[in-house]
Amino acid sequence: METKYKIQSLENAIRLVSTWKRERQKIVFSNGCFDILHIGHVDYLEKAKNSGDKLVIGLNSDISVHRLKGSNRPINMELSRARILAALSFVDLVILFDEDTPIKLIEAVKPDILVKGSDYKIQNIVGAKFVMENGGKVITLDLVEGVSTTDIINKIKNC
Numbered sequence: 324m325e326t327k328y329k330i331q332s333l334e335n336a337i338r339l340v341s342t343w344k345r346e347r348q349k350i351v352f353s354n355g356c357f358d359i360l361h362i363g364h365v366d367y368l369e370k371a372k373n374s375g376d377k378l379v380i381g382l383n384s385d386i387s388v389h390r391l392k393g394s395n396r397p398i399n400m401e402l403s404r405a406r407i408l409a410a411l412s413f414v415d416l417v418i419l420f421d422e423d424t425p426i427k428l429i430e431a432v433k434p435d436i437l438v439k440g441s442d443y444k445i446q447n448i449v450g451a452k453f454v455m456e457n458g459g460k461v462i463t464l465d466l467v468e469g470v471s472t473t474d475i476i477n478k479i480k481n482c
Contacts, residue, residue: 329409330402330417333431336379339416340432343377352434352450354381354425356388356472358397360407363470370464371438372413379416379432380408381425390423398476424449437461 331339340350353371357364357380372378382405388397397404405417420428429437429450437454441463445451451461 326406326409329415330405330419333418333420333428336416336418337431340377340379348377349375349436350377350379350432350434351375351436351438352379352381352425352429352432353438354383354420354428356383356392356397357404357408358388358392358399359472359475360404361470361472361475363467365411366467367440367464368408368411369413371462372415374438374462375436377415378413379418379434380414381428382408382417382419384419384421386421387423398472426450426453429453433457433459435459439463440466442466 343350351371351374353368355364368378368380382401383391385397385401399407401419405419408414409417418428418432426449430453434454436459437448437450439448439461443463445461445463448461448463454461
């Protein structure tokens with residue numbers, strides 16, 4: 324499958340996820356900006372996929388990243404970030420969103436498993452309450468130490 328077909332609107336994503344659920348596949352959801360994809364992202368997303376059958380990524384749009392990260396971000400535009408994520412074999416679906424949080428996506432997708440990094444406490448994860456109230460679970464995964472997009476940007480600035 325061409326990677327561009329893994330990038331879907333919310334409406335199309337809901338239909339696809341419904342099909343997967345009818346097939347009794349466990350839907351895993353995670354989200355982020357994924358501005359400069361690095362080993363920490365790859366490790367995290369691969370582990371997330373291993374917790375279920377289908378990995379759905381909510382990807383912050385350029386507008387959303389700009390509001391959250393500042394005027395110099397994102398470095399890579401949303402369609403580039405989406406295509407790179409979609410090219411990963413363990414990513415099944417990418418949905419862009421403009422809001423500051425993915426709660427609308429989480430409530431629409433109704434994942435079986437919500438995954439975030441261990442830098443979050445479960446009670447602070449957006450959508451955790453919704454997922455658990457609907458019979459799902461929330462998992463936090465250890466992150467690769469010493470790797471972040473901000474660190475990469477700072478290193479480039481100092482070259």
